[in-house]
Amino acid sequence: MRAEGGGPAVSVITPCFNAVERIGASVRSVMEQSYHDWELIVVDDGSVDGSADAVRRLDCSRLRLIEQENAGPSAARNHGLLEACGRYIAFLDADDTWHEDFLATMVAALDRNHEAVLAYCGWQNLGVVGGRGEPFVPPEYESPSKAEVLLGGCRWPIHAALTRAECIDRAGGFDETLRASVDYDLWLRVATQGPIVRVPKVLAYYYHHGGDQVTKNRLRVAMSHWTAQRKFIEAHPEVAEQIGPGRVRELLVGELLLRGYRSYWARDLDSARALFRAVMRHGYGRPRDWVYMIPSLLPRRMHGALLNLRDRGRSQ
Known part of the structure; x- marks a missing residue:
């Protein structure tokens, strides 16, 4: 339920399934943000590896743990959206992390652009050969041909964006029938509602699990x-x-x-x-x-x- 007043400015939603080895680093990257007006909603999607217990052991008063039977990451994110109180929404998967200034920078971008529906930033792969991939900042998408360009592809991952909650509500949340590309599907429906803002900084980190993660x-x-x-x-x-x-x-x-x-x-x-x-x-x-x-x-x-x-x- 969206708070009418007094609630946090940002709701961070983290779906979690059997991520006991990574969930701590993900949550800590939220706890260490330089911006403090947030809540973190972790939705454990039927984990059997002790992920929920690992989250409980984290000392954070602004963290809420929700447990559900396994239904997939889209259903978990939608569950989190139902519980979210913030006027802004960010998604952070259980094995990804943020730069400490992610929320401060992204909130400022939307606060400066009152008509904007979404802000997106650069990102970087971790866990690849050599430790880190090349930093990448997506191009400028806001133009008269934005819908056409976004139809061709959307080059920011799910945790490299901040969105107004009402825009996700209008879009209808995540499509639980899709087996992949769920973030692209949501961004396509949100980013075409109004202007979007490019933040040309690398503020999000994606944990790469192995060489066959995408190709398989x-x-x-x-x-x-x-x-x-x-x-x-x-x-x-x-x-x-x-x-x-x-x-x-x-x-x-x-x-x-x-x-x-x-x-x-x-x-x-x-x-x-x-x-x-x-x-x-x-x-x-x-x-x-x-x-x-x-x-x-x-x-x-x-x-x-x-x-x-x-x-x-x-x-x-």
């Missing part, structure tokens, strides 16, 4: 991304009219083709075959694209044998 879910991510795009266009026909059907087709089906190629060149043949088939069902692509896609109609073993034969021919 290529198909799931690609199809969820496409579903989010399609639902947005269906709900906003004025956007499709503004940018034109050809461009919509390029942004949606063309993106599936691009992801199909990425899977193909990474030898993730199962994902590539499924994505290429989806693209062919829409009759999309140039003749040279179809040269790569048509073999996906063959039985899996035959397709793989053709690729192996081609590779042996190139190596000779």
